[in-house]
Amino acid sequence: MPPAARISDPHVCPLSDGxxxxVGGPISIGAPTVLIGGMPAARVGDMAVCVGPPDAIAKGSLTVFIAGMPAARMGDMTVHGGSVVMGFPTVIIGDMGGGPGPxxxxxxxxxxTPLVCRGPCPECGQM
Incomplete structure (x- = not known):
């Protein structure tokens, strides 16, 4: 599962103008209300600096959405055919379901089998 991308994480771009x-550059736009490591989270459609015209994130998570758009991760493709090459290492976003399920x-x-809670119960306050 790849790390989550955010503003300032770099991407590479294989295109050239003659x-x-x-070259590529940092992701420059993200979701201002969702912070990953103190920086806005990157999503599909968010822009990235490029020496040529600006690039944009083209592919993201199938299952994780941030502000209504798929979350971007290290390795996700950009419109120019490049990819995001870095993400925040402690926030991992995959495409498979998580947890044990019902x-x-x-x-x-x-x-x-008793249910073991960590911390007080949100309904009754008991440990």
């Missing part, structure tokens, strides 16, 4: 390569909870309840 002898002048685009079937596991139902099976545990059926055989009497």
């Amino acid at each position: 002898p002048k390569p685009h 079937a596991s909870f139902n099976a545990a309840a059926a055989n009497g």
Whole structure:
């Protein structure tokens, strides 16, 4: 599962304008209300600096959305055919479902396995 991309994370661009390569640069626009490591999260459609015309993130997560758009991650493609080459290493975004799911909870309840909570219960306040 790849790290989440955010403003300032770099991308590479394989295009060139004649002898002048685009090179790539940092992601420059993100979701201002969702911070990853203190920086706005990057999403599909967010812009990235390029020596040529600006690039944009073209592909993102199939299952994680930020402000209504797919979350961008290291390795995701850009419009110019490049990719995001860095992400925040402690925030990982995958495309598979996570957690045990309801079937596991139902099976545990059926055989009497107690539910263990970390911290106070949000409904009753008990530990």
